[in-house]
Amino acid sequence: MTQKLLTLMGLLSICLYSYAQQIIKPGVKTATTFAIVVDNTSYEKTKNALEAYKQSIEADGLGTYLLVDEWKSPEQIRKLLIQLHSDRKSPLEGCVFVGDIPIPMLRDAQHLTSAFKMDQKHDWKESSVPSDRYYDDFGLKFDFLKQDADIPLYFYYSLRADSKQYLSPDIYSARIKPLELEGVDKYQLLNKYLEKLVAEKRENANNVVDYLSMGRGHGYNSEDPTAWSGEQLAIREQLPQLFRPGSTVKFFDFDVNFPIKNTYLNEVQSKELDIMLFHHHGAPDTQYLNGYEEVNTIDPSIENIKRFLRSKIPAFAETKGKEAAIAEYMKRYNVPREWCEEAFDPEKIKEDSLYNLSLDIHTTDIHPLKPQARFIMFDACFNGSFYEKDNIAGAYVFSDGKTVVAQGGTVNTIQDKWPDEFLGLLGAGMRIGQFNRLVCYLENHLIGDPTFHFANNSGIDVDINRALVLEEGNLNYWKKQLDSPLPDMRALALRELCKGGYDQLPELLEKSYFTSDYFVVRLEAMRLLALNYPEKAIKVLQAALNDGYELVRRFACEYVEKNGHPDLIPAVIKAYLERQHESRLNFKLISGLGAFDTNALLQELDKQAANKYFYDSSYVDRFRKQIKQSEKRMQADLKEMFDTTVKPNRVRLDIVVYRNHPNTAGIDPLLKFASDETRDKKLRLAAIETLGWFNENYRRNDIVSGLKQIKTDDKELKNEIEKTIQRLIDGRGVHN
Known part of the structure; x- marks a missing residue:
């Protein structure tokens, strides 16, 4: 009886699972395929729009799966994607995650980011990297750690030592995760976006890249005019069609108008704009564009000084008191008392708040817009934070207008990168998804449709999308x-x-x-x-x-x-x-x-x-x-590193500084520290991990030899040694 009951329960479980999961196969046979991964609720709320989206992709010659489930874990999705990719007759080339799809939060993989180096002792939500490389790079191996108790969509993973230690995604991916705004039905927002996307693909299938604009914010690349002009010359080389009669190309700098915000928000709504490239600093909800206005006369210069004082004194006063703060800044900058007292004037506080809002673009500025750029790149920190309820990339994509896809980072990103690498191939009809796959770091993500592409006006008769896969x-x-x-x-x-x-x-x-x-x-x-x-x-x-x-x-x-x-x-x-x-x-x-x-x-x-x-x-x-x-x-840092009287946190800083600057002079001291059994294990682990950042050093083989000489039975130390050796052997792979 018990066996029969178990069998019945098993069959019931299979039936329920089959009912929950739907795999709607492609309606056309094509050389490669694509997958839309969507949660049950999003599917039920936007079923017609999703079906239309699927059909629009297939009309473009790409057979599309529709995968519907109440997804319980990222492993479940990854396994299915690997299975579809392994189909030799028609391999999966990419996917998009629609709605509330589990978000992998990756740890112990900071070397795969461009700049993120937070101490992982901090809150896991902040010290992990939200990244869909978990889904699209099958050569990476992870250990599951836990599901977040507060945000169930977050799943934490640690990059394993026996994983490859560089990025080379097998497929491309993107997120279509609607914003969650007060008073707005997110499913209506999703439905509206999908309808906009389908209409754009139907009505402008022959649209070519013939209008590109680029805008730069203050502080980007040290505001170096040589770097700025060099990028313009490279764009001329990559997309020569932009510089021919009938085409449009524009380059805006943050100081051509003050504040530049109004100019940029006008430009991004220009009809026929194809691509907008933004270079600036950022936050999840902000594009930082201007600092204080550069002025040459006395009165505006004085006002800038006052604004500076008003921005600094209140925070100082919170810990030291109002009078102490005023006295400190009067003395520090040799300024009159009344300038400092303005920091507590309600009218000035209100005035400064409005002034600061005028300097930068915020998501609240974007929501009512009708952006026309089909593709927008955000070369900035956090602008691609799709996991936030509101975010810059999502604000453009889910606004009215014609923007259908954007690229941005989920965490901070380095300034000194090549943001325009392979940009010219967009003019050859390359899908935006393939573009992101070629240039991605751990943090790079697409928000919107990754299958979107422009018509080929490059002058070369090559099916670039087919070539990249087959x-x-x-x-x-x-x-x-x-x-x-x-x-x-x-x-x-x-x-x-x-x-x-x-x-x-x-x-x-x-x-x-x-x-x-x-x-x-x-x-x-x-x-x-x-x-x-x-x-x-x-x-x-x-x-x-x-x-x-x-x-x-x-x-x-x-x-x-x-x-x-x-x-x-x-x-x-x-x-x-x-x-x-x-x-x-x-x-x-x-x-x-x-x-x-x-x-x-x-x-x-x-x-x-x-x-x-x-x-x-x-x-x-x-x-x-x-x-x-x-x-x-x-020399001072090295001396401090080996001083056993120095606090561990300070020693750790002396060690991890070599992550940003893996200087040859640090190799032997780090190996010595890592080998010292008398030192704290956490510090030894930090030294071993830091040696992995020397993978471009001409002495990397010496580091491998030195690490192999460290004998230990400690599992954590052995794992970190193995991982670092693998990083050094792999180098940086073929990617960034």
Whole structure:
């Protein structure tokens, strides 16, 4: 009887599960497929719109699954995606998560982000990275940790030591998660977006990239005009059609009008706008555009000082008291008392609040808009925080208008990246999903439809979407693309040859760098060489520090610091002496001085300076001083690291500083610390993990050897050693 009951219960369970999950297969046979993953409630509330969305994708030649369930965990979804991708007859090329789909919160994977390095002792909601790389990069392996008690959609995972330690997504993905605004039905918002999307794909299927605008905010890339102009030159190379009669391309800087907010909100609503690129700092609900206005007369300058005082004094007063705060700032800045007292004037507080609102774009500014840009890129921190009820990317996508997809980061993101890598391929009809797959970090996400693409007006007759899926690993195919008339296609060919394991790649990359007239090809070649073959990158890096494209120079400076080979010292000194006027490059050069021996730097500086003519050599003296100061700081940190009387938190900071600056000088001390059984285990773990950030260093094999000599029975230490060794062996893979 018991057995029969169990059997009956099992059958009932299967029936209920079958009822809950629906797998609606593609209605057309195509070479590749796509999947819409949606929760039951969202499906029931927007069924007709979802069916229309599915049909619109299939009308574009991409068979589409509709996967409906009350999804209980990310594992359930990932397993299904892997299964569909493994279909040789018609492999899955991408997916979109519609509605309330579980959100993987990834831990122990900060090296896969561009900039996120928070101490994981903090609240897990803040110190984890919301990332759909869990779903789209099948080579990553994770251990499940827990489901969040407060937000059930959050599922925490730890990246395993035996996982690959770089990103190379197998499929692309995106989120269509409607905003949750007070007084607004989120399902109506979702339905409205899907209807907008379907209409855009039906009515403008032949729309080409012929109108692009770019806007920059204050503080971006040190506000370097050389970096700004360099990007414009590269866009001319990647999308030449934008610069022909009948097309439109615009470049806005934050200081052309004050405040620039109004100009940007007007521009993003320009009819026929195809792509909007935003470069600025950000928060989940804010695009930071302006600081105080730069002024040249006395009264406005005084007002700026007053605003500064009013912004600082109240916070100081909360801990020290009103009178103490006023007295402190009067003394610190030698200003009148009445200027400081204004910080507590209700009218001034209200006035400042309105002024501050005028400086930046907030989600509340976007909701009533009708953005026309079909695709918007947010090169900023947190603007792609789809897990928030309201967020910048979502605000544009779920507004009226024609914006159907946006790219943004779920956490903070680094400024010094290549945001426009492969942008030219959008003009060749590449799906936005494939674009994100090629350039993603752990935090990069698409909000909206990843299958969206523009019509091909690039001048090349190539089905780029088919090639990216069905020609993957076909070395002969990609070698032919090295002669493509489209520079981004040549750069992509280098990437695909690297991914496919082409055995003559280092030689090809070096040749491509030294023979190509295209900025983007040289940058791709240098990056692939520096990231994957640091021991063979010296010659190219030496030349790249003086490349004609600013971003090549800037990336070369970063790779030179991380490589650390002594033969790079002459090129570093030459770059400073000849290009110290480039503020962003200069910043990178100064911050990377610790990578090299101080005496060798000083000797080379004296040698090269002796052969130059100067009207004013003060900048050489400053550089000499900065070299010495860098050495002094580094020695102080190393001394403190090994001082057993120093508090553990301080020692940890001395260790993890090498994450941002993995200088060669830190290798041996970190190995020594990691080997010391008398030190706190958590600090040893930090030292071992930090050594994994040296994966671009010319001595990375020495680190592997040193780690293998550490003998321990402790499971945590053994796991971290294994993971770090894997990171060093993997390098950075073929991606960022």
